[in-house]
Structures are given as C-alpha cells and as structure tokens.
Amino acid sequence: xxxxxxxxxxxxxxxxxxxxxxxxxxxxxLGGITRLTGSGLSITEWNIVTGTFPPTNDxxxxxxFEKYRSTPQFSLLNFDFTLQDFKHIFFWEWFHRFWARLIxxxxxxxxxxxLIQKRFKPSMVKPMLILFLLGALQGxxxxxxxxxxxxxxxxxxxxxxxxxxxxxxxxxxxxxxxFSLELMVPKxxxxxxxxxxxxxxxxxxxxxxxxxxxxxxxxxKAATAAMTWPDINGHIIPPGMMKNDEGxxxxxxxxxxxxxxxxxxxxxxxxxxxxxxxxxxxxxxxxLIRKTRWYxxxxxxxxxxxxxxxxxxxxxxxxxxWGLFEWMAQLHQLIAMFLLLSLxxxxxxxxxxxxxxxxx
Numbered sequence: 001x002x003x004x005x006x007x008x009x010x011x012x013x014x015x016x017x018x019x020x021x022x023x024x025x026x027x028x029x030l031g032g033i034t035r036l037t038g039s040g041l042s043i044t045e046w047n048i049v050t051g052t053f054p055p056t057n058d059x060x061x062x063x064x065f066e067k068y069r070s071t072p073q074f075s076l077l078n079f080d081f082t083l084q085d086f087k088h089i090f091f092w093e094w095f096h097r098f099w100a101r102l103i104x105x106x107x108x109x110x111x112x113x114x115l116i117q118k119r120f121k122p123s124m125v126k127p128m129l130i131l132f133l134l135g136a137l138q139g140x141x142x143x144x145x146x147x148x149x150x151x152x153x154x155x156x157x158x159x160x161x162x163x164x165x166x167x168x169x170x171x172x173x174x175x176x177x178x179f180s181l182e183l184m185v186p187k188x189x190x191x192x193x194x195x196x197x198x199x200x201x202x203x204x205x206x207x208x209x210x211x212x213x214x215x216x217x218x219x220x221k222a223a224t225a226a227m228t229w230p231d232i233n234g235h236i237i238p239p240g241m242m243k244n245d246e247g248x249x250x251x252x253x254x255x256x257x258x259x260x261x262x263x264x265x266x267x268x269x270x271x272x273x274x275x276x277x278x279x280x281x282x283x284x285x286x287x288l289i290r291k292t293r294w295y296x297x298x299x300x301x302x303x304x305x306x307x308x309x310x311x312x313x314x315x316x317x318x319x320x321x322w323g324l325f326e327w328m329a330q331l332h333q334l335i336a337m338f339l340l341l342s343l344x345x346x347x348x349x350x351x352x353x354x355x356x357x358x359x360x
Contacts, residue, residue, distance in 0.1 A: 010183040013119060016110045017180035023103045024173045025337055030096040031169070032333045035218055036326045039089035040157055041073045043097070044150055046143045052101060054094050064090065073155045085320070100139060107135065127179050134172045141165050159219025160252060166215040167208065173337065174344050181348045191285040194352045199279065203272045203296075204343050206265060213262040214336065216252060223314035223325070225255035232259055266307055273300045276346075288349050296346065299339040306332040 034040050044067045045051065055061040065086045068074055074081065111128070114120055120128065145165045149157040217223065232238040233256075241257040242250050250257045273296050280293035310332050313325040 010119070010121075012110075013114060013124070014180045014183035016114075017176055017183070020103065020107060020176050021173065021180065021341075023099070023106060024169070024176060025334075027096070027099050027103060028166075028169050028173070028337060029330065029334060030092070030099055031166070032218075032330050034092045034096045035162070036329060037089060037092050037322070038073075038078075038156075038320070039092035039096075040146060041071055041149045042068055042086065042089040042093045043146075044068060044071060046146070048101075051094075051097065054090065061087065071150055072153055073149065076153065077155045100142070104135065107132070127175075127182075131172075131175060131179065134168070134175060138165070138168050138172055141168055156221070157219065159216050162219040163212050163215035167211060170208075170211055170337070170340060174340065177341055177344055178348060181345070185288070185349065189286050189288050190349050190351055191289060192353055193283055193285070193350050196276070196279050196283065196350050197347070197352050199272070199276055200343060200346050200350065203269065203276060204340075204347065206269055206272065207340060207343065210262065210265040210269060211336065211340075213258055213265060214333075216258050217262055218329075220253075220255050220258060222255040222258050223310060223329075224317060226259045227311060227315045229308050229311050232256065232263070263307075266304055270300055270304055273297050280346075286349070289346075292342070292345060295342040296339060299335055299342055303332065303335045303339055306335055 043051070043064070055064055061083060065083055068086055068090075078085070141161075142165055145157045145161040148154065148161050226232045226238070228234065230236075238256050238260060241254060241260060243254065246253060251261070252258070277293060277297040280289060306328055310325060310328040313323075313328050316323055317325050
C-alpha cells in the first residue's frame with residue numbers, strides 16, 4: 001500500500017518534469033531559429049518583467065528600433081533595415097525570451113501546488129533546488145552571451161559564449177529528463193553491465209565535445225567555409241588548420257579547423273554507437289533495453305545525414321531568407337537532442353551496480 005501511494009504521489013511530478021523536457025526542447029529550437037534568422041541582438045536590454053510583452057504601438061516600436069540602431073550589428077551589417085525588417089527579427093528574440101519565462105511559470109506554479117500537497121519526498125528537495133538553479137543560471141548565461149554582441153565591432157554574439165549557453169541548455173535538458181526517470185522507472189527494471197555503462201559514458205563525453213563544436217560551427221557561421229563532402233574543400237586533411245599566428249586559438253576560431261574536428265567527431269560517434277548497439281543486442285537485459293536499444297543508432301545515422309545535408313545546402317544560403325539549409329540545420333539540432341536523451345536513457349537503465357528495488 002505504501003509503495004502504491006508513493007508511485008501515485010510521484011506520477012504527477014514525473015509528468016510535470018516531462019512537460020518541462022518538452023518545453024526545454026522547444027526553447028532550444030527557438031534559440032536555433034533566433035540564431036539562423038540573425039535575431040539574437042534585436043532586443044538590447046534584459047527586462048525580466050517589462051520585457052514580457054512586445055511593443056503595442058508605433059511609438060514603442062520606434063523606441064525599440066532606435067535602440068537596435070545603436071548596436072554594431074545594425075551599423076556594420078543591417079544598416080539598410082526598415083522598421084518592418086526589425087519587427088521580424090524582434091519577434092523571434094522576443095518569443096525565445098517569452099518561452100523562457102513561460103518555462104519558469106510552468107515550473108514554479110506546479111512546484112508550489114505540489115509543495116502544498118506535500119508530494120515532495122525529502123530525497124526530491126536537493127534535485128529540485130539544483131533544477132531551479134540551473135534554470136536561473138541558463139538565463140544569466142543567455143544575457144551574458146547577448147551582451148557580447150552589443151559592444152565594439154561585434155555583429156554577432158561570441159561563438160564561445162554561444163557554445164556555453166548551448167551546453168548549459170543541454171545540461172538542463174538532461175537533468176530534468178534524468179529526474180523524471182527516477183520517478184518513473186522501477187529500480188528492479190534497471191540492469192547492471194559495467195562494460196556497456198563505461199562505453200555509454202565515453203559516447204556521452206564525445207557527444208558533449210561534439211555539441212561544443214556544433215555550437216562553434218553555428219557561432220562562426222562556418223558552414224559556408226567548406227561546402228563539400230566527404231572532402232573539405234578538396235582535401236581530406238585541409239591545409240591551414242593550425243595557423244602559426246593563432247596557435248591553439250585555431251581550435252575555437254579557425255573555421256576550417258572547426259569543420260575538420262566537427263566532422264571527425266561525427267564519424268567517431270557513429271562508430272561508437274554502432275559498437276554500443278551491438279553490445280546491447282548481445283546483452284538482452286530487461287524489456288526496457290530490448291525495446292529501446294536501437295534508438296541511438298537510428299538517431300546517429302539520421303544525424304549524420306542531416307549534418308551532410310546542412311553542409312551541402314549551405315551553398316543555397318540567402319540572407320534573411322529561410323531555405324533548405326535552415327531547415328536542415330534545425331532538424332540537425334532537434335535530432336541531436338533526441339540522440340542525447342536516448343543515450344541518457346541508456347545511462348539510466350544500465351548501471352555499474354544493482355540499485356535497491358523501489359522508487360525514489
């Protein structure tokens with residue numbers, strides 16, 4: 001009876017967290033749209049309350065447009081923008097921030113309700129605090145990223161700060177998903193296999209590095225630096241990857257170097273996931289594993305195809321126009337999140353040692 005009560009009391013919390021996972025995925029996609037449309041610097045201030053709603057009349061729009069006209073992006077890149085052009089990029093940045101606020105509300109209100117209902121167990125308190133701290137930290141990093149594109153001669157945000165923002169978003173996504181799994185998956189359904197566990201951790205480590213380089217690709221708008229595949233501008237190992245005057249900065253600033261590393265990591269991930277899949281099929285484990293062991297391989301294959309398509313279609317990029325490249329890039333980002341979650345799922349259900357039966 002106590003176990004049934006525990007499962008019943010935790011289910012609404014698990015559903016709430018899964019809704020959060022879905023909203024975070026949408027938020028990351030909105031970040032991608034904001035980047036691809038060049039909208040990220042259209043709002044020059046971070047007003048948590050007053051910035052909730054967009055301008056509602058011509059005077060307010062002109063005031064916001066004038067603020068944007070003072071940015072280096074306008075003076076150096078978008079100097080021919082009309083008010084209508086500005087409204088278009090403003091919308092995506094505003095919606096990105098609005099959705100972040102909505103996530104905060106969706107997390108805060110049920111949290112208060114569950115607190116009043118006394119649904120939270122002592123073991124949930126620390127994860128909840130970490131979850132809220134990660135959300136707040138992500139918002140702060142987002143503003144630090146935007147601020148990096150509002151001074152000097154910057155026309156975009158700094159790629160390294162974009163990468164930091166993206167990695168923390170993925171961390172928040174994983175943490176929320178893991179927390180929900182702790183409330184949904186019975187401990188007796190978890191299996192032990194140290195070999196698979198270690199391999200999966202290695203794959204996740206490579207994937208994190210790949211995400212960093214994917215963000216650097218996006219931040220540097222590096223797709224057009226090498227629009228060929230399988231070669232990189234006619235070379236397997238392209239020249240000029242380590243320019244003497246830049247040294248190790250080539251690893252984060254040289255577009256060709258970033259291309260080479262990003263592609264190399266993709267091939268490595270494909271190989272590792274194939275090995276993981278073979279091991280999962282050799283070690284049947286629980287029904288949970290048998291039903292889901294093919295997910296990472298399917299997703300990594302799809303991810304490779306989308307990555308290649310993004311490179312090839314980058315030749316069709318037209319400024320201020322949403323085309324094939326932008327669709328491929330967005331799908332590439334979406335499948336990357338699903339791939340990450342599939343590996344987090346494997347990490348949760350395959351452990352080094354057996355856990356005690358029951359739920360948290």
